[in-house]
Amino acid sequence: MKRCNATLIPRFAVLFCLLFAGMALAQERPEGFVTLNDFLPDAVYDVKYYTGDNFVGSRVDGYRAPKVLVTIEAATALKAVQADLAPFGLSLEFFDGYRPQTAVDHFVRWAEDLDDTRTKAVHYPDVDKRNLFRDGYIAARSSHSRGSTVDLTIVDKATGRALDMGTPFDFFGLESWPDHPSFPARVRAHRALLRAVMVKHGFQPIETEWWHFTLKDEPYPETYFDFPVR
Template identity: 35%
Template sequence: MNWRSFAVALFCFAAGLTSATAEADLPDGFVYLRDVAPDIEQDMRYAGLNNFTGAPVPGYEAPECVMRRDAAEALKRAQRSAQGLGLSLKVFDCYRPQRAVRAFGAWARAPEDGRTKSQYPRLPKDALVPNYIASRSSHSTGLAVDLTLVRQGGSDRPPLLRSTCIAAAQAPADEPKAVRSNANALALGELGPGELDMGTSFDCFDRASKTAFPELTPEQRQSRDVLVTLMERAGFTNYPAEWWHFSLARAKDRRSYDVPITPRPLR
């Protein structure tokens, strides 16, 4: 074997070892959603700044949706149904390491700095526990997902509206002004291109996020109903306090994990 052949073989061995190591980093039975349903859009909020903490969350080392395979396969079925309606699923969060759950709790106990107040405009920060931020999460089992619906080809269309958590008409009269006047506030809660109007943004800690919230427009009500119907037919159940949160209903193994989400290996 000449030195060029040896170098190629060594490179291939190293690449294979890296891939195998990355695969082994996932809990047994877990998969990257891109490997099961690559056409589902991903906007993994906790891997970046655009989330209610205003910072990347521990455990999210890559903006990838990771799930248990049975949940990923069920989500693929929901995607096929959505596509039949000219829609697509868009996920915000999937498997959540337990260290991220602990980080949420620490954030909730920290003093208010106003940077992400737009995500809970009608509540003090310390009121978010335990109704919105709990010490345990079904996401840590790999069976839960936070998501919305987008129109197919929606990435080529402008956002429908800019909304921080809830519509101004639903918020206290002085709250939107107070949020906007905070120079440190982050621009959170905006609808992405093509997203259906669900009445609130994702991770809006407010009563308006209840799936059955009565003060929705007909369009918002229909959007939520379509999402719930698609997900239920695929085997998921909705968490009534959050229109975006669903868990696979009949899974027996509900162990939680604390393995970080690492970059998906190249195929």
């Protein structure tokens, strides 16, 4: 993104420019991003926010195709993860990668609409919607918008079924914490496998979502992009 030139704009607009200096506003995909569906064609793709099968209950703004976009650095690391899983008849399945700021804004509007509880039974049965911001389930910015964060699971290639991780993707509750102790050993082993293979190849997990990983050495750590997924 080009720096703001204070000589060409009114003085009162300088503050606005500085506030948004870390966000790329161009609508075209910048160099350095790849379509993972093409880069890693042997993986499985279930792009939830392109469908209505998500916590919003409809297609999310900014998703114009069922594709997963990531930085080339993240894609290269994910290719190594896939190679580690392949000899065991396993594959990665991707729910999301790069997420436009437009989509994050859609999440925020949805969370503010307390009357829309269509997906509560599946995605947040034990959480009051009015507390989604307070509890950190919804935020005004997401690491996904920087391009090196992915949401994913592991699939058995022979059956086409995902390994049992105990909860569905985007389940808002303590049960989604990777180390939650209430699940049987089989489920905890599946989560541990996903975590181990992702960490091995340079990804950082978070403590609240078993499916969420960010490349440690991400190339755009301060930039939140807003070009559409297409």
